[in-house]
Amino acid sequence: MSQMFLFKNLRLLDPAFDEPRDGYEVLVEGEKIREVSDTPITSSGATVVDCEGKVLMPGLIDCHVHCMHDEVYMRRMEDVPLTLAAARGAKRIKAMLDRGFTTVRDTGGTDWGMKTAIEKGIIPGPRLFIAGRSIGPTGGHSDGRARTNPGFSCPCCNTAAYLRVVCDGEEEVRKVVREQMRQGCDQVKIMASGGVASPNDPLDSLQFTVEEIEAAVEEAEAFGRYVCAHAYSPEAIKRAAGNGVRTIEHGNLIDESAAKVMAENGAYLVANLVAYVAMGERAEQFGMPPVMLEKNAVVLEGGYKSLEICEAAGVKVAYGSDLLGDLAEDQSREFSIRAEVQKPITVIRAATTIAAEVVRRPGQLGTIAPDAWADLIVVDGDPTKDVTLLEGQGAHLSAIVKGGAFYKNRLGAAA
Structure with missing residues (x-):
């Protein structure tokens, strides 16, 4: 069975938005995003990832x-x-x-x-x-x-x-x-x-x-x-x-x-x-x-x-x-x-x-949507207000996820 992560307590910055939005949850199953919702997601088999109110956006x-x-x-x-x-x-x-x-x-x-x-x-x-x-x-x-x-x-x-x-x-x-x-x-x-x-x-x-x-x-x-x-x-x-x-x-x-x-x-x-x-x-x-x-x-x-x-x-x-x-x-x-x-x-x-x-992967990369590849980063603040948060050799990134697997994690989820 594929590993599942449920990202909660986050501000979602999908590039379709002009700024991060509160109230969203994101469910990742295996290498892909399974569900994105502005209401609570129920998934008994998922490991909950508390994003601590930080910004979740595409890799x-x-x-x-x-x-x-x-x-x-x-x-x-x-x-x-x-x-x-x-x-x-x-x-x-x-x-x-x-x-x-x-x-x-x-x-x-x-x-x-x-x-x-x-x-x-x-x-x-x-x-x-x-x-x-x-x-x-x-x-x-x-x-x-x-x-x-x-x-x-x-x-x-x-x-x-x-x-x-x-x-x-x-x-x-x-x-x-x-x-x-x-x-x-x-x-x-x-x-x-x-x-x-x-x-x-x-x-x-x-x-x-x-x-x-x-x-x-x-x-x-x-x-x-x-x-x-x-x-x-x-x-x-x-x-x-x-x-x-x-x-x-x-x-x-x-x-x-x-x-x-x-x-x-x-x-x-x-x-x-x-x-x-x-x-x-x-x-x-x-x-x-x-x-x-x-x-x-x-x-x-x-x-x-x-x-x-x-x-x-x-x-x-x-x-x-x-x-x-x-x-x-x-x-x-x-x-x-x-x-x-x-x-x-x-x-x-x-x-x-x-x-x-x-790179000819629209809908698969660069977005947070169902069926997209689960390439995600968790940013310590709002990059639409301070874009330098994406600089500093990754110092302001609490998590980096590629293909549904944590490469970096300071959020405390079981990775």
């Missing part, structure tokens, strides 16, 4: 992480063997769950092995949706080689070669995408513009032709998957969203015309302002060179405005962090950074219901 979802990217200056990954990178990655993944992120979408570098380790309980971590290796053209954002380096050595000795793959031309793109599908990926990540943490490409460079993008989309969709694209400039965003790409990552330099194309095609933006804030503050001390820091300053300036432009155009914006190396500890700062220009409940929805749509 958080981060739609842009890199579990295996454990150096701020990515070229240093060339000196990291895959075994060490995997050990570091396990530590990074556990820390995400500690912060209340019960689901994350990895947008490049993490494979089915790490996902399987979590699913089998070998290492603790959130539900993991993977993209495998990030795909880009020669000289683009996936190509981090020094100009004196004609090619990478094998990935077992050089993790940089394992995280990303370079390909050119429609046929090469098709083959690489098919390989990602063979490797069990949930989505495909392509590079559509230049990036901050790559050495040789301007931010406004266009990467992959229309034909190459269409080939990636066709192959991913043929396998029942989708494509997400790294893109900053309006031109890159329009090229990607206008040719089947489902989610735009970053999008800091978006304008109204690009937002319109996204809205017309039902594309999502996954913003991650915290990455640029953190890099501006501390990336230099971890070896990031001036040319990259200069690009970072440009995209940070446009990041806040991108939220306003997308809201006006009706583009849904999900929560992302995109933090490399030691900057990963700032994962939850995205809440307070966005709250400078958005209401806290808007940011919470970005990390719950909207994020659930991005």
